[in-house]
Amino acid sequence: MSTEPIRFDTKIAVLLRDDLEPWQRLNVTAFLVSGLGTQVPEVIGDPYEDADGVPYLPMFRQPVMVFEASKETLTTAHARVLSRALPRSLFTSDLFSTGNDRDNRAAVRAVSTGDLDLVGLAVYGPRNAVDKVVKGARMHP
Numbered sequence: 001m002s003t004e005p006i007r008f009d010t011k012i013a014v015l016l017r018d019d020l021e022p023w024q025r026l027n028v029t030a031f032l033v034s035g036l037g038t039q040v041p042e043v044i045g046d047p048y049e050d051a052d053g054v055p056y057l058p059m060f061r062q063p064v065m066v067f068e069a070s071k072e073t074l075t076t077a078h079a080r081v082l083s084r085a086l087p088r089s090l091f092t093s094d095l096f097s098t099g100n101d102r103d104n105r106a107a108v109r110a111v112s113t114g115d116l117d118l119v120g121l122a123v124y125g126p127r128n129a130v131d132k133v134v135k136g137a138r139m140h141p
Helices: 022-039 072-082 093-097 102-110 127-133
Strands: 010-017 065-071 088-092 117-124
Touching: 010 022, 010 072, 010 127, 022 088, 022 117, 065 072, 072 088, 072 093, 072 117, 072 127, 088 093, 093 102, 093 117, 117 127
Parallel strands: 010 065
Antiparallel strands: 010 117, 088 117
16 A cells, blocks of 8 residues: 555635635535535545444545635636536525525526626636636635
């Protein structure tokens, strides 16, 4: 078994609006990354198993970097991710008032791209492309 650190040429990033409540940050992050795992299978590692043979679900194979930024920076990041056609998921403020997936999708569908009130965005892709998307954001404290 190699002891060399594993380096990834890809990056998973979550960008959260900086005015969210702590519970909202956690909720939005969980929702955002769930979308990446379902559509980008290469981000998922192998299942886990403890020493007693109890199995656990696989998780991402690499770290998830979480950033925060102003509403304006989040809007700019959204435009950047769209122009680069990277795999992405989004969370809008309207989703805080819905209670299920059907209503969530309807809330997003009801708003034009440029009018979305974004509170979170997740993106996956080549490290340099993701870095350009989240440019201007800072690491979440």
